[in-house]
Amino acid sequence: MSESSDPLAQRVPPNDQQAEMVVLGGMMLNRDVIIDVAAILNAGDFYRPVHGLIFEAITDLDSAGEPVDMMTVAAKLLDTGYLSKLPSPTYLHDLVDSCVTPANAEWFAKRVKAKSTRREIIVACSYGIEWAHKIDEDLTEQLVERVQARIHAATTGSSSEDSTSWADVADETISAIEAAAEGATQGLSTGLTDLDALIGGLGAGQLIIVAGRPAMGKSVLLADFCRQAAFRDGMTAALFSLEMSKQEFGRRIVSAETGIGLSALKSGELTEDEWSKVMTFRAESDSSRLRVIEAAGSTIESIRARARRIQQQHGLDLVAVDYLQLMIGSKQTDNRQAEVSGISRGLKLLAMELGVPVVAAAQLNRGVESRTDKRPTMSDLRESGSIENDADVIILLHRPAYYDKATPRGAEIDLIVDKNRHGQQDTVIAVAQLHRSRLVDCAPKSYTASALSKGH
Structure with missing residues (x-):
């Protein structure tokens, strides 16, 4: 399937770069935002590769307990050799300026995730078209399985409820112990x-x-x-x-x-x-x-x-x-x-x-x-x-x-x-x-x- 024969290939994939900038700016302005955004997004969800690099620098600093701001993010990018990837020397300032209030960063993160999911669905369907043209007829069931797996992977991203508090774990454990004691x-x-x-x-x-x-x-x-x-x-x-x-x-x-x-x-x-x-x-x-x-x-x-x-x-x-x-x-x-x-x-x-x-x-x-x-x-x-x-x-x-x-x-x-x-x-x-x-x-x-x- 050549690019010229596919009209969809000429379309710009779904993305919202302004939303990506707001998210990154909010993460550098308010450390509390990092936890909320990281529960929704990963680096691969950003349309612009440089935004993914900045996201990784921010989350790496946060995980290490280091301060997170424009200066520390710049230093992290310099250490990893990615500082030269920024579109301009003032790009981190531009990101912070794009975020009017960090409180909205989580809403914009969900928008970025939605765009990322749509891009993944397009990719999965594109693979399905390519495979459908190439795979032997006897392997149709395997084709269906492969496409379903790609679609499933595209539509099951990170969840904001992917962890359980110790209080809940303790309650469930005690309930199980009580049930066992009663012979259940x-x-x-x-x-x-x-x-x-x-x-x-x-x-x-x-x-x-x-x-x-x-x-x-x-x-x-x-x-x-x-x-x-x-x-x-x-x-x-x-x-x-x-x-x-x-x-x-x-x-x-x-x-x-x-x-x-x-x-x-x-x-x-x-x-x-x-x-x-x-x-x-x-x-x-x-x-x-x-x-x-x-x-x-x-x-x-x-x-x-x-x-x-x-x-x-x-x-x-x-x-x-x-x-x-x-x-x-x-x-x-x-x-x-x-x-x-x-x-x-x-x-x-x-x-x-x-x-x-x-x-x-x-x-x-x-x-x-x-x-x-x-x-x-x-x-x-x-x-x-x-x-x-x-x-x-x-x-x-x-x-x-x-x-x-x-x-x-x-x-x-x-x-x-x-x-x-x-x-x-x-x-x-x-x-x-x-x-x-x-x-x-x-x-x-x-x-x-x-x-x-x-x-x-």
Whole structure:
């Protein structure tokens, strides 16, 4: 796309240099203004590069506790070699003279930010046009993701409310301590009593990994988390399915909620009573806030873009990804471990960015089956890379009866919490009703494996 062929290229980008001058003048006249302006702008928001250099000199002086005025700013520019960039020897005086009252600097800063945002949107759209002409048709989805990422970056600048006072932090901390003392789950409930007690629920900003060999129940547990959030607690849960279709996932949800066997739902051979249960559940769940996304071949960028869209349109409380190793790395390399490490890190950053728990299923390698007891450990994570480091909680699934049909433990499943960043490690025992696509608490009394080993 040449400049001559694009009429937009001949236009002057949105800017307000007078507003930029008022802002800088106000910052040099009144130090209190610096804090307010710095919460709104950064050096890149100024249209004139020299204004960005002056802004950096002012904020650097302020951060160092040095005096801020025309003389000190000039000295700072001289030290950094930028004084010669000023349009005239009296330019700093001109900036101060342009500001009638420093009290208005914050208003002008918002105007500068608005112009900067508009310029960034133009740039993002220009890139989109260029990429649309050059990128192969098969990469259209990646094109959309790249443009969305540029637009998102352009429209999410610094916030004036990006910090929290200690008083607020202390109040929130004490409330959490009181809730814990009362036995309340601090994060979203998992639907399993003992697991909630052990990990405190699914915490906002946490990456929770549910790992196991095939047929252990990873997808079932992720679905259980989503069912608890959407059908019991009125939350918005988004499940990204990289392996199952929406219909397959839907059958599992219906089976778990109605208690009808998964095989009957697959064959369609239902009794009249079972059909009544299905239709009742359908009516009762109509207003639920569960979102299901078929995401085969997704990258972390595409999942992030879709999750952000759901959060903007519907709110978002939980993200589940089934499963991690089916995702495609942003940068394709021959080193799959490095690729998976990038995906793992991306999921953790996504949890922190959205402020919600992100739960991801992960595959364990065959090393589990070479051991006598078949009991998994964290080192069995396939292509683990940095999964162990990025995850806040790692839950390993183990069904003894899968390997030993004669075991007296029957349908029991071990949920081995092998990493718990904010609590202790332990093993929770639940019942795997996989024919109904769900895990449930042990009845009539919940207990943990460690308690059993201690004779409780």
